Amino acid sequence: MIVKNTYGVSVAFSIAKYGIAPKSEFTGSALQRRKPLNKPKAKKKESKDRERRERSLSRRSKQKIRKKITCFSRTQKRLSFVTLTFLNKVSDEQAVNVLRKFIDNVKKRSDDFQYLWVVERQTKNDEFKGNPHFHMITNKYWKIEKWWNYWLALQHKNGIVPER
Known part of the structure; x- marks a missing residue:
């Protein structure tokens, strides 16, 4: 798992x-990481560099x-790659909460469901710049029509609706 x-x-x-x-x-x-030998502390850099480092x-x-x-x-014999995006601007906590509910439901309906997910911020979408989306690698074959509709319904249920 x-x-x-x-x-x-x-x-x-x-x-x-x-x-x-x-x-x-x-x-x-x-805990397995080797500890560095007494390195001198680096000087503080500008906030621009700090912001860049936090996002990468x-x-x-x-x-x-x-x-x-x-x-x-x-x-695993076969893996699937899935990207889950949001209909509107969401906070990080709200995004992870919706993903958790989605994964819990998938686990209930799938035998031996295993996955790995990574969150990424949108950079090319000017309307929702910085909005999180998820990349998942799973051992499940996805019926797109079924699961994509569930992903959209779950967003609506949690107050994420498209802008009009």
């Missing part, structure tokens, strides 16, 4: 299904995501 938690992406496998536990290199724990992933984070996807792809 692949799980997304508050602090980053974590991987937990069912030993019963695969027979052995994968190496610990795929856990992504910050570090090289280490990108590497961890690649490792998780590689591990996931080696344990």
